[in-house]
Amino acid sequence: LKNNEIFLYSNTEMAMMYLTKCSPRSLYHSILYSSSTLYLCWNYLTDAVREGRNQHERAFGVSSGDLFGAVYRSDEEMLSFMQLMNSIWNICGEDVVMAFDLSPFKTIYDLGGCSGALARRCLTAYPGCCVTIFDLPKVVRMSREHFISQEDEGISFFEGDFFRDPLPEADLYILARILHDWTDSRSLELLTKVYQRCKTGGGVLLVEALLHEDNSGPLTAQLYSLNMLVQTEGRERKTSEYAALLTAAGFAHIQVRRTGKIYDAILATK
Template sequence: QIMFTACELGVFDLLLESGESLSSDAIAARLGTSTTGMERLLDACVGLKLLAVELTQGGALYRNTEISNVYLTKSSPKSQYHIMMYYSNTVYLCWHYLADAVREGRNQYERAFGVSSDDPFGAMYRSEEEMLKFMAGQNSVWSICGRDVLAAFDLSPFRQIYDLGGGGGALACECVSLYPDSTVTIYDLPKVVQVAKERFVPPEEHRIAFHEGDFFNNSIPEAELYILSKILHDWDDDKCRQLLAKVYKSCKPGGGVLLVESLLNEDRSGPLETQLYSMNMLVQTEGKERTAAEYRKLLEAAGFGEIQVKRTGKLYDAVLGRK
């Protein structure tokens, strides 16, 4: 929350723009906050190594660390601002009800936000503002993790790609940049596609197309490769099997499906981050994080073969199955 709050209040942006170290009084004045709160926030950021402090005769002066400049400022191309705002405002409150989530085995939108939890995306997209926050947040993630998962396998043989649940399109953008001969169609709910077109995907990018629909209830067009990036982890095994069976049916012979997920170790020991994501899926979705063997089983049940798993060593891994 310290990091989220410093982001939300614009501390890192101000320190980047000002180009010099500033006192806590100056920062509080420029950002319109209390001095007593700001001073403590800055010191806690120093403790977390998000800021550096220098004690001068005039008092303490604060400046960004390199990490803050790259990831915590809004203007940085690798900015994680939006995903942090999503975590700070939405996810944090769902986690307040973690004990209830474990008791009931279901997400906590009802308690946290008073909206029905039967349809997790209906709940997540309960307002255009929430949907925008989520889409921008996911885009933040792909701006740093996208290239790793797309480069895990050579995807150049696949020209005609559908990104199912592609949201704001940052992964699609990375894909056409890494594989310039490919065309990526973002398949997502109509309201998501509208916002992606208007706000996120540059209109001059002709290699990115859009398809409005619900991939559980509407048809999925034929393609050479389907990307399911952080999709299966939102759903239980039954729904995953349904979706993969539909994808298999539409997939061209010789085509494939790329799963992008954070993989749990087979021995249940970790990684801790993925275990925490899995708890997060509990409070927010109908899904969970899975091991590579579990994804392999789901893919095989749908008919996919030649399954390859690539751990990237970073947050998200890649699994490729072929038809």
């Protein structure tokens, strides 16, 4: 109130959608994680470039020998990471699960499915399928407590480590923002396991931010690749690099869909 005039302020429509905690498309948790965790790793970007490795030890004082042991170094940090992934797939999930017609695949395993947001998007698009979230026991526990409710029919859980434990047989395996965490050799190791357990006629759906073949962009994917350097063992890749990994694992028919958004989709079948 000033000079008997009343000034009213409100959020814009975009701010209401992406910045308020109550919005189903909120980026609040993504921004919070970037501020409290990613930013601390980026403080050591110069060291990461010089050494070619992530900076968990400098940023948080923890070893990254077990990568996700470092990422999930406390229940609070694990929940924060899962909230980040949840917000990402609440916004981007529909684009990638609709990039291909996945209706022929009835049994789907979302490897590293985390909060289940992508699994939920998949069930909304293809109500005739069953989606199982395959993740570490502590992640499954957190997902049950905070993200997946009894109303999410069609979503189930399988506890395990996809590098160490056998994979259940399925029609389709989803690897969404998984391979970019790992080196080529570890990515090939995982894809080979997927190929061996995949039913004939089944496949794998990769969801990643794809680089241009000349590495000129997109800028978002380039920035994500730097983030992979400071936080993980991996990097973002070009379509040809993912195709080479899939071919080496045994997959034959490889299709690519650019969504025009942050994440793209690659479907390879057996």
